[in-house]
Amino acid sequence: MTDVQQTDLPDDVAALLGTRQYEQTGEFPVERGYIWTSCASVENGNPLYWDDDAAAAITDGPIAPPTMLSVWFRPHHWAPGRTKVALPLQVHFDLKERFELPEAVMTDNTIVFYEPVRPGDVISTAQVLQSVSAEKTTKIGTGRFWVIDVEYRNQRGELVGVESYTGYGYRKAES
Amino acid sequence: MSTGVEAxxxxxxVEAGQAVPPLSYDVTATTIVLGALASRDTRPMHHDYDFAVNRNGIRDIFMNTPNQAAWFERYLTDWTGPKGRLGRxxxxxKSSVFPGDTMVLAGTVQKVEVDDVGCGWAEAEVALTVGDKVCTECTARVAIPTGPDDNPWQRRGDDWRP
Known part of the structure; x- marks a missing residue:
């Protein structure tokens, strides 16, 4: 992904590189129900999430597992008055549409963790497009790779994490 | 339950070259679907077999990225105990994890260091494999207490350099 943003990037896409987009605030405060559901899904018995005394001693009270970052800003699947389903990582879907690539997968994901996320926090995010590759053919099809950073902050503006996604939008190889 | 705190x-x-104890888990459709819902991910390839096969062209529903992250976190903090704090x-x-797979997470410590502000770090390479196939590779940087009185969770601002 180093040979990016060269010859064939349309101006409108090139203009988005490095721009903060889709600043949005989570639709609900961080809550322990999801923390327990997540821990249950991977059988995570870390006492920080199950034992309030341990959480008080080690993390000054309950926190969320750091890897749950993206959970807190995923939109509700439905909400009253909404005319279409809101998509997380909208920049990714914008690029699929812009380049007319019907399928997509995520290939790389880097997460850096800062301030712990706590029940009651409201997390805000912004998406920044970092790069878009030239068209490439892989075993699943032909398309482009792109890198999108998602920055997460709590209600006090403190950075809680930065997540960097590499997506691959593609057209299926003819079988 | 003070044992969890003391241990x-x-x-x-911790030293470079040390193995992190492996974890083996039999993945079912429930594993995949619960993991997707726990991460509020309702995209159909994580719960709808017909969509996965006929639309995405793959063999079954597959584990989503946030749930894989949660598995790696659980694997690493099982090893460190609750004072272990993920930095990065x-x-x-590389390949998807499907119902019916037995996934194995296994890791090796690559590097151990104390940074400029006195925080102890271990860097580990962890692979999630199914049979002979590596599905996901993960490089993790985890803060580990330098002694019984140290606690990486107390670090804030410039004292936390993940």
Missing amino acids: GLTLDQ MKFRM
């Missing part, structure tokens, strides 16, 4: 690795117990994780997804 846990300190940095002097990088994943490369």
